[in-house]
Amino acid sequence: MTAExxxxxxxxxxALLNDGDVHESSRDLSGGAQLVAISDISPNPDQPRRAxxxxxxxxxxxxxAEKGLLQPVLVRPAPNGAGYQIVAGERRWRAAQRAKLHExxxxxxxxxxxxxxxxxxxxxVQRADLNPVEEARAYRQLVERFDHTQDEIARxxxxxxxxxxxxxxxxxxxxxxxxxxxxxxxTAGHARAVATAPDPQALSEQIIRGxxxxxxxxxxxxxxxxxxxxxxxxVAKEKDADTRALEDDLAHRLxxxxxxxxxxxxxxxxxxxxxxxxxxxxxxxxxxxxxSG
Numbered sequence: 280m281t282a283e284x285x286x287x288x289x290x291x292x293x294a295l296l297n298d299g300d301v302h303e304s305s306r307d308l309s310g311g312a313q314l315v316a317i318s319d320i321s322p323n324p325d326q327p328r329r330a331x332x333x334x335x336x337x338x339x340x341x342x343x344a345e346k347g348l349l350q351p352v353l354v355r356p357a358p359n360g361a362g363y364q365i366v367a368g369e370r371r372w373r374a375a376q377r378a379k380l381h382e383x384x385x386x387x388x389x390x391x392x393x394x395x396x397x398x399x400x401x402x403x404v405q406r407a408d409l410n411p412v413e414e415a416r417a418y419r420q421l422v423e424r425f426d427h428t429q430d431e432i433a434r435x436x437x438x439x440x441x442x443x444x445x446x447x448x449x450x451x452x453x454x455x456x457x458x459x460x461x462x463x464x465x466t467a468g469h470a471r472a473v474a475t476a477p478d479p480q481a482l483s484e485q486i487i488r489g490x491x492x493x494x495x496x497x498x499x500x501x502x503x504x505x506x507x508x509x510x511x512x513x514v515a516k517e518k519d520a521d522t523r524a525l526e527d528d529l530a531h532r533l534x535x536x537x538x539x540x541x542x543x544x545x546x547x548x549x550x551x552x553x554x555x556x557x558x559x560x561x562x563x564x565x566x567x568x569x570x571s572g
Contacts, residue, residue, distance in 0.1 A: 312351040312384045317376055319362035320354060320385070322369050325396050327417035328403050330410060330461070331370060339374035348375055351384040355395060363387065366395050367402050393425060404436040411467040412457050415446040419534050422447070429531060445471060450534035453557045456483045468493035472500045529554075533568075535561060 352368030363385065365372055375383045390398070400417040403409045409417060421427040429447075433440040449460065449470050456479050459465040464487050472493060473479040473486070482503065486496045518526075522539050529537040535554055542549030556562050 312386050314382045315354070315363060315385045316382050317372070317380060320352070320365060320372060320383075321357060321362060322365050322372070323395060323399060325392075325399070325420075326365070326369060327396075327400050327413050327420070328369070328408055329413060331373060336370065336374050336377060339370065340377035343371075343374055343380065344378040348380070348383050351386045353388060353398075354385045355388055355390045358392070364395075366390060366398055370408075396420065397425070401435050404438070410461050410463070411446065411449060411470065412461045415449045415534070418443055418447050419450060422532065444531055447531055447534050448474065451530065451536045451555070451557075453480045455480050459483055459487065466493060469496050472496040476500050476503055533565070535565075 348371060350368070350371065352372050353366040354363035354368075355366055357364040366388065372383065400421060404414055404417065418429075418432055421432050422429070429440050429443045432438075433443045436443075446467065449457070449467065452460075452470060452474060456465070456470060456473065460467070460470050465483060469483070469486055469491075473482045473496065476482045482496075482500060485491075486499070489495075491499065518539075522541070526537050526539050529552075533554065535556055538553040538555070540551045540553070542551065554565060556565065
C-alpha cells in the first residue's frame, strides 16, 4: 500500500490534533481553535452515522448549557465555499444547537473529501457510535471508494479482519432484516445467525416474535439447515477450497452473496457466476461497476 493510500486512514483525530488543540473550556481558544457561528456550520452528507438518539442529544445539550462545549468540533472549509463542514463532532454540534448556543469552538483543518470520510468512519467506529448496518456500510465505502483492504481497515479501527469481513457480509441480507438491525430489534449476532438460512426474513421475524437471544437464534438456524433437503445430498458436488475462497473474496468486495459453478465437463463452457441482490439499488451498483470497466 502506498503512502498516499495510508495517509488518511487510521489517523483519526489523535493524529490531526495537537495536545493543545483540545481544551477544557469553550472559552479557552489556545492551540488553534476559534469561535464560529453555529449557522455557518453544516453536517457532512457522507457522515456514516445516520441515527442520533434524541435522549442522548438532550443529555449532552443539558451538559453543554451548564458547562459549555468542552471539546471543539473538527471542521473543514465547506466545499461549496460557504462556511464550514463538520468532519468530526456532529453530535456535539446538534446538542449545542439544542442548548441554544449561537457560536461554538471549532478546529479548522484543510482536508480532502477522502480524508474527511476516512476520519469520520474511523472515529465513529472506534467510539462505537455506529449501529451494525452503518458500520458495515462505512467499511464498504472504504473498500469501494478508496480501495482499502479489509486488513487495512481492521488495523485502522482496532478490530480483527474477521470482524470487518463479518460486518460487511451482513449487507447481503434482505433490506427488511437490515431495518430490524438498524433499529435494534436484532443484534449483529442475530443477523449472522440468519444469514445462511433459506429465508432470512422469515427467520428474523420468528426470532423477534420469540424474543430469542443469539444462542437460541443460532440453534434455530442450525435446526433449519439440518432438515432433510428436497434433493438427495449426493446430487450436490462439494466445491474445492479455491472456489470457496474466490466466492468469499468476491462477496467481501461486493457486499453481496456470490456463487460460482464451474459447470460440467472438461471444457467448463457452462460455468456461471451468480450475484444475488435483494434490492434495486444493489443491482444498480453492480451495473455501475461493470460499466465502469
